[in-house]
Amino acid sequence: MASRGYTEGRRKRVEPRGTRASSSRTTELRRLPSVSQKPFEEIVAEHGPTVLRVCRAVLGPVDAEDAWSETFLAALSAYPRLRAGSNIEAWLVTVAHRKALDHVRAASRRPIATNELPERPARDSGSAGWESGVWKALEALPLKQRQTIAYHYLVGMPYLQVAQIVGGSQDAARRAAADGIATLRQTLLKGESR
Amino acid sequence: MMNERRAKVDESGLFAALPTIDEEVSRRLHRRLVEAANAAGVLDVAYRTIDTPVGALLLAATQKGLVRVAYASQDHDRVLNGLARDVSPRILQDPARLDRVAREIEEYFAGRRRVFGVPLDLQLSHGFRRTVLSHLREIGYGQTASYAAVAKASGNPKAVRAVGSACASNPLPVVVPCHRVVRSDGTMGQYVGGVEAKDALLALEATA
Numbered sequence: 292m293a294s295r296g297y298t299e300g301r302r303k304r305v306e307p308r309g310t311r312a313s314s315s316r317t318t319e320l321r322r323l324p325s326v327s328q329k330p331f332e333e334i335v336a337e338h339g340p341t342v343l344r345v346c347r348a349v350l351g352p353v354d355a356e357d358a359w360s361e362t363f364l365a366a367l368s369a370y371p372r373l374r375a376g377s378n379i380e381a382w383l384v385t386v387a388h389r390k391a392l393d394h395v396r397a398a399s400r401r402p403i404a405t406n407e408l409p410e411r412p413a414r415d416s417g418s419a420g421w422e423s424g425v426w427k428a429l430e431a432l433p434l435k436q437r438q439t440i441a442y443h444y445l446v447g448m449p450y451l452q453v454a455q456i457v458g459g460s461q462d463a464a465r466r467a468a469a470d471g472i473a474t475l476r477q478t479l480l481k482g483e484s485r
Numbered sequence: 486m487m488n489e490r491r492a493k494v495d496e497s498g499l500f501a502a503l504p505t506i507d508e509e510v511s512r513r514l515h516r517r518l519v520e521a522a523n524a525a526g527v528l529d530v531a532y533r534t535i536d537t538p539v540g541a542l543l544l545a546a547t548q549k550g551l552v553r554v555a556y557a558s559q560d561h562d563r564v565l566n567g568l569a570r571d572v573s574p575r576i577l578q579d580p581a582r583l584d585r586v587a588r589e590i591e592e593y594f595a596g597r598r599r600v601f602g603v604p605l606d607l608q609l610s611h612g613f614r615r616t617v618l619s620h621l622r623e624i625g626y627g628q629t630a631s632y633a634a635v636a637k638a639s640g641n642p643k644a645v646r647a648v649g650s651a652c653a654s655n656p657l658p659v660v661v662p663c664h665r666v667v668r669s670d671g672t673m674g675q676y677v678g679g680v681e682a683k684d685a686l687l688a689l690e691a692t693a
Contacts, residue, residue, distance in 0.1 A: 327566070327569070327570055328569055328570075328574035329566070329569060329574065330530075330565045330566065330568070330569045330574060330576035330577075331574055331575055331576050331577060332532075332565075332576055332577050332578050335515065335518065335577070339511065339514065339515075340511075343510070343514070356510075356513075356514060356517075359514055360514060360517050360518055360521060363514075363518050364518060364521045364522060364525065364527070367518070367522055367527055367528070367575055367577075368525065368527045368575075370574055370575055371573060371574055371575060
């Protein structure tokens with residue numbers, strides 16, 4: 292299953308996994324510079340928080356900031372070649388989706404060492420408690436449910452767009468999110484009433 | 486629509502505990518992005534602002550050198566948008582790249598510096614205007630030259646008005662001293678940062 296790029300209009304990009312933005316993506320995105328692009332600083336200010344929430348919801352506290360940084364570095368690199376009028380938020384979420392997948396794959400290749408993660412200091416200041424609450428519940432969900440929930444509920448993307456990013460049909464994306472939300476509701480609300 | 490969808494989630498309260506970004510995290514991520522972008526060579530324009538006696542100055546540098554200095558009256562947001570269009574949209578706030586020029590400008594306003602040593606990137610200036618700018622750098626600290634004299638030095642004695650517009654469009658005021666160009670009758674003439682700023686710079690150089 293190749294992850295499909297965000298599609299603007301009829302344009303579709305299918306990219307090999309694990310390629311760096313500066314190599315293959317560069318050629319795919321090459322086009323005339325758009326008439327007027329905002330300074331990238333504004334893109335970071337506008338969309339940084341949303342992308343971080345997405346990374347946290349999909350990856351959890353340990354890898355979220357790494358994925359955020361990789362996302363914005365790749366986006367900065369490709370930014371001058373982005374088509375004018377593109378939906379910047381959807382583009383960034385698509386890049387974040389790929390970067391998060393890289394982390395998930397890397398984690399699945401890592402030998403299981405149960406005491407490795409807790410020893411790593413939580414760099415996530417200002418987020419005290421969420422690792423043990425929401426994230427624990429999210430982490431228990433299948434990856435696809437976490438992704439669809441993040442893109443639909445946290446970003447506010449319609450399911451059609453969510454499906455374009457995670458692959459599969461719009462209905463499948465809707466079902467994955469609904470199943471995930473149902474499980475979350477059970478876990479979290481049960482936890483609250485205790 | 487987007488807000489409705491979000492509201493639905495908020496009502497459920499499921500993600501209330503998922504933290505929104507705070508300032509410390511935001512600063513740390515920004516710093517990290519700037520470092521990575523510099524290391525990868527994809528930060529085309531770095532900028533910062535500094536406070537001076539003539540107001541806040543925007544400083545912007547490419548990897549070649551200082552490319553833009555702008556007064557607050559020129560609208561820094563507009564200037565940054567112009568840089569995105571004319572140089573590259575790969576622009577981030579990165580005070581470190583401008584540390585040296587910031588220090589030199591600070592020393593200049595304290596009366597402790599007469600010549601700027603930072604490398605310049607003159608890519609925003611073309612043709613005759615660029616020739617004029619290169620001759621402006623020959624007018625020493627504390628001295629002035631007339632528009633006519635600069636026209637003559639630039640190889641076109643009749644282009645007095647063109648010298649005026651070259652000064653008015655100087656992308657590097659203060660550092661490239663267009664404030665030292667005055668009218669032949671000795672009055673000050675216009676200035677890209679406003680007449681008051683020109684007066685202040687000339688007064689500073691006359692007394693320091």
